[in-house]
Amino acid sequence: MNPRALAAWSLSGITIALASGNPVYRALALLCAVNVLVALRRPEVSLRGLSIALVVAGLIAIAVTTLASHTGDHAFLVLPSAIPVLGGSLTVEAALFGASTGLGIAAAVLAAAPLSLVLTPNSLVDALPSALARTGAAIGTALNLIPGIARSATEIRDAQRMRGWRPRRVREWPDLAVPVVLTALEGSIALAEAMEARGYGSGARSHYSDLVWRWADVVVCVVAPAAAIAFVLLRVSGSIADWYPFPNVSLPPVNGVGVACCLALALPALVWRR
Amino acid sequence: MTPASGVSLTGLTYRYPGARTDALDIADLHIGDGVTLVTGASGSGKSSLLRVCNGLVPHFHGGTIGGSATVCGHDVLSTATRVLATKVGFVFQDPELQSVYPTVERDVAFGLENLAVAATAMPYRVADALERTGIAHLRGRAVSTLSGGERQRLALAGVLAMQPRVLVLDEPLSQLDEDGGRSVVTILGGLAATGTAVIIAEHRVDQLARLGGRVLAMEGGHVVDAGRRTAGRLVETVSSRTPSSPRARIAWELTGVATGPARTPLLEGVSLHGREGEVVALVGPNGGGKTTLLRTIAGLLAPFSGRVHREPGRVAFLPQNPMALLHRSSVAAEVLWTVRRDPPTDDVATLLAELGLADLATRDPRDLSTGERQRAAIAAVLAGRPRIALLDEPTRGMDDAARDALCRAIQRLRASGSSIVIATHDKNLTAALADYTVAVGGRTARALAPVAVA
Numbered sequence: 001m002n003p004r005a006l007a008a009w010s011l012s013g014i015t016i017a018l019a020s021g022n023p024v025y026r027a028l029a030l031l032c033a034v035n036v037l038v039a040l041r042r043p044e045v046s047l048r049g050l051s052i053a054l055v056v057a058g059l060i061a062i063a064v065t066t067l068a069s070h071t072g073d074h075a076f077l078v079l080p081s082a083i084p085v086l087g088g089s090l091t092v093e094a095a096l097f098g099a100s101t102g103l104g105i106a107a108a109v110l111a112a113a114p115l116s117l118v119l120t121p122n123s124l125v126d127a128l129p130s131a132l133a134r135t136g137a138a139i140g141t142a143l144n145l146i147p148g149i150a151r152s153a154t155e156i157r158d159a160q161r162m163r164g165w166r167p168r169r170v171r172e173w174p175d176l177a178v179p180v181v182l183t184a185l186e187g188s189i190a191l192a193e194a195m196e197a198r199g200y201g202s203g204a205r206s207h208y209s210d211l212v213w214r215w216a217d218v219v220v221c222v223v224a225p226a227a228a229i230a231f232v233l234l235r236v237s238g239s240i241a242d243w244y245p246f247p248n249v250s251l252p253p254v255n256g257v258g259v260a261c262c263l264a265l266a267l268p269a270l271v272w273r274r
Numbered sequence: 275m276t277p278a279s280g281v282s283l284t285g286l287t288y289r290y291p292g293a294r295t296d297a298l299d300i301a302d303l304h305i306g307d308g309v310t311l312v313t314g315a316s317g318s319g320k321s322s323l324l325r326v327c328n329g330l331v332p333h334f335h336g337g338t339i340g341g342s343a344t345v346c347g348h349d350v351l352s353t354a355t356r357v358l359a360t361k362v363g364f365v366f367q368d369p370e371l372q373s374v375y376p377t378v379e380r381d382v383a384f385g386l387e388n389l390a391v392a393a394t395a396m397p398y399r400v401a402d403a404l405e406r407t408g409i410a411h412l413r414g415r416a417v418s419t420l421s422g423g424e425r426q427r428l429a430l431a432g433v434l435a436m437q438p439r440v441l442v443l444d445e446p447l448s449q450l451d452e453d454g455g456r457s458v459v460t461i462l463g464g465l466a467a468t469g470t471a472v473i474i475a476e477h478r479v480d481q482l483a484r485l486g487g488r489v490l491a492m493e494g495g496h497v498v499d500a501g502r503r504t505a506g507r508l509v510e511t512v513s514s515r516t517p518s519s520p521r522a523r524i525a526w527e528l529t530g531v532a533t534g535p536a537r538t539p540l541l542e543g544v545s546l547h548g549r550e551g552e553v554v555a556l557v558g559p560n561g562g563g564k565t566t567l568l569r570t571i572a573g574l575l576a577p578f579s580g581r582v583h584r585e586p587g588r589v590a591f592l593p594q595n596p597m598a599l600l601h602r603s604s605v606a607a608e609v610l611w612t613v614r615r616d617p618p619t620d621d622v623a624t625l626l627a628e629l630g631l632a633d634l635a636t637r638d639p640r641d642l643s644t645g646e647r648q649r650a651a652i653a654a655v656l657a658g659r660p661r662i663a664l665l666d667e668p669t670r671g672m673d674d675a676a677r678d679a680l681c682r683a684i685q686r687l688r689a690s691g692s693s694i695v696i697a698t699h700d701k702n703l704t705a706a707l708a709d710y711t712v713a714v715g716g717r718t719a720r721a722l723a724p725v726a727v728a
Contacts, residue, residue, distance in 0.1 A: 120376070137387075141374050147418060152598070158574045159598040162591040163612050163655065179601035182640070186597065187371055193334050194372035198432065199359035199388035206390045208383035208400070 001040070001272045002217035003119050003127035009036075009220050012228035013111025013265050019228075019235050022243040023100040024252050026107045028262035032269075033110035039269040040118045050113060057109075058102030065098030066090050071246045093245040100243065111265075118274075126209055133205045141191065148187060153180045216271035227264035234258055280471055281305040281327050281440065285341035288322060288331055288495075297322040298331075298495045300341075305473060309466045309487030312475040315673045316645025319495040320444070320475040321367065327442045327473060328362040329355040346439055360389060363438030367445045367644050367671065369425035370595065373417045378409065378428055381417055385436040403435035408457050419536075422449040422594055422667070423560025423699075430458065440471040445644075447478045448670045449594075451559045451699050455481045477645075477673050478700075522549040523585070525662055525693030526571055531580030533570045539578050540566050544719045546712060548662070548693040553684065555708035556697040562715030564697035565594065568664045571695060587661025594666045596651030600639035605631055608639060608654040622657070628686075629653050629679045644671040649679070656683055663687055663694045669703050681706050 017029045037047060067086050072093030081087040115124060125143075128136040156179050167173055195201075213221075234240040234257060243252040281304070288298040298319050305327075312320045325331040329350045332339040343350035346361040363385075366372050375381040382400045391399065404410040407427040412420065420428065426449045433441065441462075447455045455478070463485050466472045476482060491498045527547040534540035540563045548554045548571075556564040569575040570582060572591045593599070602608045609622045626632050629649045634642060639650045648671050656663060663684075669677050677700075684694055684707055697714075698704060704711060711722045 137374075137384075151418070155593060155595065155598045156601075158569075159591065159593050162572060162574070162589060163599070164588065175601075179598075182601060183597055186640070190366070190368065190371035191374070193330060194366055195374060195384075196334055196355045197328055197330060197359055197362075197364040197366075198374070198385040198436070199356050200384075202354075202356040202359060202388055204390050205387045206393055206396070208380060208387055208393065208396050 001118070001268070002211055002213055002221070003123050004211060005213075005217040005221040006114055006119060006268070007124075007127065009224040009265070009268055010111050010115055012224035014108045015228040016231050016262055016265065017104055017107035017111055019232050020240055020242055020258075021100060021104070022241065022252050022254075022258075023103050024243075024254050025231075025240070025258055025262050026100065026103040028259060029265055030103060030107035030110055032262065032265035033107060033113070035266055035269045036114055037110065037117060040114065040272055040274050042118065042120070042274075045117045047117070050109075050117070054106045054109060057105055058099070061102035061105065062095055062098035065101060066095045069094040069097070073248045093247065093249050096245050096249055100245075114268075123209070126207060127211060130205075130207075133207070134201065137200065137205070141195065145184070145188065145191070149180070149184045152183050152187065156180055156183065219271055220268050223264050223267055227261040231258060231261040234261070280307065280346075281473070282344045283326065283341065284343075286326065286343055287338075287340040288326070289338045290322075291336045293337070296495050297337075298326070300495075300497050303490075303497055305471060305488075305490075307466070307469050307471050309462065309472045309474065309482075309485045310490060311479065311482055311485075311487060312473065312490045312492060313477075313479060314492030316649075316671070316676060317643040318492040320492050321643065322495070323492065323497070324364070324442045324444050324473065324475055326350060327440060328364045329353060329358045330364070356388070359385070359436070361438060362440045362442060363433035363436055365426075365429050365433050365441075365443040365446055367448070368595075369422065369429040369449065372429050372432075373425065376417055378404070378415050378417060378420070379413045381428060382432045382435050385432055389436060399435045399437070403431040406434060406461055407431040408454070421561035421565070423451055423454050426450055427454060427458070430461070434461070434465075438470065440473065441465060443472070443474045443476075445476050445671060446474065447476055447481055449560070449667060449699070452701070454560055455699070459485060477671070522551050524548070524583075525550050525552075525585050526695075527581075527583045528571065528577075529581040529583070531570060531582060532578040533566055533575055533580075534563075534578070535566055535569075535575065540717065541570075541714070541719055542717055544580070546719060546721060548695055550691045550693050551688050552709045553688055553694045553696065553707045555704040555711045556695065556714050556719070557699070557704060557711050558714035558719075563717075563719065564714045565666055567712075567714055567719055568666055568695060568697050571662070572664050585661055588658065590655040590658075590660035590663040592651060592655045592663075592665040592668055594670070596647045597640070599651045599654050600647060603638060604636050605639055605642075605650045605653070606635040608650060609657045612654050612657045625653055625657055625683070628683055630676060645673060645676055648672055649676050652680060652683065656687060659690060660687070660692055663692050665694070665696045665698075667698055668696060669698065669700045677703065 013029055013033055017026055070088035072091030074092040075089035076092060077090040079087050125136040125140040157176055160175060165175055234255065240255045240258040241253040283300050283303045286298060286300045287296050289296045312323060314320050322331055326343050327345055333355050339351060345358060348358055373381050374384045379400055382403055383396055386396050386399060404413055407430050409424060409427045409431060412424060430446060446458055450458060459481055462472050524547045528544050531544040532539040532542040556567055558564055566575065570577055572589050600608055602611055606622060609625060626635050629652060631649055631653055634646060639647055642650060652668060668680055687694060712719050713722055
């Protein structure tokens with residue numbers, strides 16, 4: 001898949017997820033993003049950590065809104081008013097509004113996630129415009145250093161343990177931290193020397209993996225932004241209505257074209273193959 | 275190659291920033307086409323000389339330089355390294371520190387991108403470089419999963435793809451197995467035959483003997499044209515080796531072990547042991563699992579199955595990268611840091627002298643040459659009385675004198691009852707020290723016949 005097409009899709013997904021407070025559209029955008037991630041993520045990538053983080057973020061959004069907003073007709077608990085900020089009625093409407101907010105956050109994060117979970121960092125850097133090629137190479141190299149530092153830390157820790165290092169107090173941790181930092185610095189300098197010796201910075205660069213545009217890439221690159229633009233126009237014109245559960249909870253209004261715009265985000269999972 | 279297109283140095287002096295003495299002082303030197311082998315003890319100025327060839331000295335390292343240096347007609351003193359890179363390829367001593375991108379194929383292409391080679395031409399040049407260095411099968415692999423030897427070949431491939439007119443290599447064989455070393459020597463011979471100037475600093479001169487060419491001996495920053503190649507030799511301690519007693523107590527033992535650094539075992543069904551006063555050499559191809567086996571014996575890697583037994587006592591472990599160990603302010607402080615935790619202790623000065631480090635005892639380990647750092651790391655791990663000593667490629671970057679010193683230190687440890695395991699490609703070291711060898715590769719490790727005492 002073409003990284004630029006995927007970037008266009010991600011931007012479209014984020015736009016749709018955040019353009020409306022309507023949970024129906026947010027839920028649809030979220031489901032489409034999940035579908036793309038499950039179908040196209042790199043084989044070694046696990047979605048467990050991201051899933052847990054999003055569930056936690058959603059629960060926090062619900063909790064904060066419920067505890068801080070005391071608006072709504074359907075109270076399920078009343079906290080003593082003596083408690084600052086939290087005191088008052090806790091309502092179903094506030095909880096649902098919090099859930100809708102969490103849904104929007106999750107949908108936006110999941111729309112951006114394929115940029116790191118489907119693409120490798122370097123393929124994204126390679127997709128930068130040629131004017132940013134040198135900067136991109138530097139970013140790619142920096143990204144490559146991070147796992148190296150982690151490996152170096154493990155190697156140093158093991159080496160020191162084998163020499164009898166058994167940290168019992170915080171002040172003994174510099175025995176590990178200092179060499180890790182020094183080794184990282186030395187490694188960075190050595191890498192800079194190697195890059196210089198291989199001609200980095202000698203002039204205009206070319207790209208090994210020139211971006212290839214297949215028909216599927218073009219379709220995604222056209223359809224997803226078109227859907228996002230249409231969604232925003234419908235939202236501005238009022239055809240796509242927002243949802244506000246206060247004071248009395250109601251079903252969110254649904255527009256057929258708006259739903260179609262959201263479903264267009266599922267396109268990558270249909271036309272791209274990993 | 276005409277003189278104008280070779281490497282010419284006249285009245286060249288160079289001093290690193292903050293140094294008290296010149297690292298290089300070369301009256302007159304011209305290096306033309308063919309192979310030039312640069313020899314000399316650790317710290318003699320080999321690496322500095324090589325760095326002049328592509329301008330890293332002085333442009334990257336700074337310092338004070340005098341005289342003149344031209345490479346392929348370019349004035350080194352006024353031409354940036356990144357410009358000289360179009361003519362001069364450089365393979366560094368430490369392959370771990372020169373990979374730019376995370377995958378093999380992509381990393382080889384890095385230099386081509388910098389030279390703005392057309393995208394259509396790059397795949398062919400990348401494939402050719404991978405083929406010539408024998409790592410075409412690693413094309414899609416993550417660099418982080420490669421062994422030291424595979425990384426060394428990757429570094430060479432990245433430079434070969436750039437088709438340099440002068441190829442400079444700093445110890446290119448130090449981590450390669452015998453087959454890998456042989457194939458690299460063949461590649462270098464082929465390049466030299468087609469008009470590329472190949473300049474190599476290497477301690478393993480025996481493998482380079484068939485290349486012919488010129489030898490430059492270096493000492494204290496000066497160059498002496500020795501004129502003929504020195505043959506590889508066995509270390510002097512070879513005849514002093516005495517086999518260990520079969521009745522000696524077992525110090526470590528693996529029983530039916532399956533182990534590996536990732537999720538799947540690299541080695542399976544491994545059953546081995548080592549006795550007190552015994553030296554075991556792990557040999558085998560790059561990526562075969564020698565380091566994995568050492569780490570498993572050390573207890574740094576838990577086996578997937580099977581049993582690992584070690585007698586109580588300190589286990590000394592020398593990793594491939596000596597800088598993982600060295601972080602005190604001086605070489606002597608490094609050794610003291612170990613022995614403070616492992617009494618009774620030898621006299622630190624004696625150990626430093628044994629390894630030829632007496633004059634370097636007060637120096638910061640990070641200011642030393644690669645070979646000197648290696649010796650300092652060995653001193654740091656072998657100090658005291660380790661019950662088991664595990665050494666991963668201990669002769670990497672070592673000259674003959676340092677290797678002799680290492681052999682003496684290991685003989686002393688063996689005499690005091692330590693069980694020693696060495697992972698090495700160095701056949702001379704194996705012949706000098708090993709009671710028996712273990713062939714590691716093909717997903718297993720098996721003990722070979724005891725090494726005959728010369």
